Amino acid sequence: MSHHTPPRQLPETNADAPDRTPPEEASAAPAVNDSEAGVPAAVEPADEEAAGATDEATGPTTTVETQAPDARPSAADTAGGTEDGKTPDQAVVPHEASGNDGSADAAASDSTSTDEPDPSVAASSAAARPGWFGWRRRFPRAARAVRVGTSVLAGAMVLGVLLMPNRLDRITPQSFLRLPVEAIFLAAVLLVLPSRARRIAAVVLGAFLGLSTVLKCLDMGFYQTLARPFDLVFDWILLSNAVDFLKDSLGRSGEVLAVIGVIVLLIAVLVLSALAMVRLADLMARHRPVAVRGTLVLGTAWIVCFTMGVQPGGVTIATKGYSQYLSNKVQYVREGLGDAEVFEKQLHVDAFADTPSDQLLTGLRGKDVLFTFVESYGRVAIDDPAMAPEIDATLKDGDARLKSAGFAARSGWLTSPVTGAGSWLAHTTFLSGLWIKNQQRYRTVTTSDRATLTSYFQKTGAWRTVGIVPGVRKSWPEGKYFGLDNIYDSTHLGYQGPYFSWTPVPDQFSLEAFQKLEHGKKDRDPIMAEIILASSHNPWSPIAHMIDWDDLGDGSVFNKIKAEGTNPTEVWKSAKRVRTEYRKAIQYSLDSLVQWVQRYGDDNTVLVLLGDHQPVPTVTGGTTNKDVPITIVARDPKVLDRVADWGWTDGLKPAANAPEWGMDKFRDRFMTAYGPEKK
Helix, strand or coil: CCCCCCCCCCCCCCCCCCCCCCHHHHCCCCCCCCCECCECCCCCHHHHHHHHHHHHHHCCCCEEECCCCCCCCCHHHHHHCCCCCCCCCEEECCCCCCCCCHHHHHHHCCCCCCCCCCHHHHHHHHHHCCCHHHHHHHCHHHHHHHHHHHHHHHHHHHHHHHHCCCCHHHCCHHHHCCEEHHHHHHHHHHHHCCHHHHHHHHHHHHHHHHHHHHHHHHHHHHHHHHCCCCCCCCCHHHHHHHHHHHHHHHHHHHHHHHHHHHHHHHHHHHHHHHHHHHHHHHHHHHCHHHHHHHHHHHHHHHHHHHHHCCCHHHCCCEECHHHHHHHHHHHHHHHHHHHHHHHHHHHCCCCCCCCCHHHCCHHHCCCEEEEEEECCCCCHHHHCCCCHHHHHHHHHHHHHHHHHCCCEEEEEEEECCCECCCHHHHHHHHHHCCCCCCHHHHHHHHCCCCCCHHHHHHHHCCCEEEEEECCCCCCCHHHHCCCCCEEEECCCCCCCCCCECCECCCHHHHHHHHHHHHHCCCCCCCEEEEEEECCCCCCCCCCCCCCCHHHCCCCCCHHHHHHCCCCHHHHCCCHHHHHHHHHHHHHHHHHHHHHHHHHHCCCCEEEEEEECCECCHHHHCCCCCCEEEEEEEECCHHHHHCCHHHCCEECCCCCCCCCEEEHHHHHHHHHHHCCCCCC
């Protein structure tokens, strides 16, 4: 009889032998798998534990003496021996095979570990796992479909994050038909890492991709409203403003639910991205040869396409857009961190800081000077062919009204630091003479002793300075910085009518309130007023319309006007309707202001009318132009003669080739023009 025992084969016993072992007892001992002659099988500690657990489960064992003189010792004997250190001469024989022998197979198999799992072992192990309530065992085809589908979704998610643009207007099917070099790089990294490091790296990289997805979504929102990406250094403060907007729009409960929803969505994105990357890493590990070959092929294809500039249908196949996106973000952060030092130097440069008060603004002494901002009044309102005819008609009618009242006007262009929103940054730029392009600069300048155009009027002592700010609904401590003796916000204008969407007070009522509260008083000092007209503020629906000035009363008349207006939810379903409502809102603001000057203006009235920024990209069509119109209106010809060398256009409409200045340049040029005349 051969001295080799076949794997999983019970030893034969002689039924007639007097010392034979009963079959019941012999079946309790585990079998030994001699895979190689003369070489004992290696037993891992984990395998020993598994075998021990199996023995306990199957019952006691019985040993028999081995009679063959040339019999080999068992693997267990060779590996461990006995407790007293002597080599046993006994062999353990298993019971007859039972229905549950999977653990015995695992204990007897060769379990030499490597960094990469054996695909066949992994597949059999996965098939043996029961899954939720055993569904994978009952429905193997469905289980396989789920595995394949999950892997496909994980790959699509990772590729989608890498290829997705950060602007809604650039998301097209073609933008996803490209080969990102970052995907090839990630695959190579995950393939070279050992098992544990690979899984850790997959989790970290997946979470990072999730964060970049959130950042791209923030960019989309900022491009839609501010025509610029989210600033990682300065824009966090604006998120609190967004929360306030939700509270105003949805109430306290709606605000809380919206914030919770955003937090849950953020966590879900991070978790799903990490799981997707882990899924792909495990898939590549199970199919390592195929993954390595595929990575090499795709890497070669990317190099060839990138070198040759392959662009079928105008689509660049080999892209490194995600890397460029991250590089731009890093550059923005570096510039933002260094911006504070740059701005600090600019803050203390003021050509009029040492000018005596009696030499400031001498050309305007005795005049009422009104700096009036028309919300979102941008160049697009004048230049866009779809709006230009109606706006032209409004401006021509305004010129005729002003001329009939003895007024003249001259107009030019200013370039705003913002577009879409951020009015307070534009107002501060205009008044401070500094380029206030972010919230950090705004906070810095409004807590400094930097003089503004309005505070210089206050410094002279020749004007009473007031602010008409109907858009302010909370405390506004920055108002003191602008040198205003008295501030009238939405609660101090006497308005008892309804809101018009975001706008607390219609423009016509705001101007009438200014007339009653300040301008119409007898025996008063000259007034310098900062007036903000908010009816043209987004979302432009519903819009008030002009009524008889004598019928304004306390504003209750506007309840009926609002009820007849358009629903903003319906308007914003169509970009065309949005543009139409925007144009109507600008017309209403201009009509209100022109009619006020015609009705209440006199020889001492000087009006500086300007827009603060361009409207949102839905209206501008994505243009990068940030110009806004500016106009000076006066009855006294000497006022306009002072700016004759500016090259501005006569009338309320600036010519296309009229001078374009940065908004931060206006303060010093205005103060120079209306300072002491040179002899």
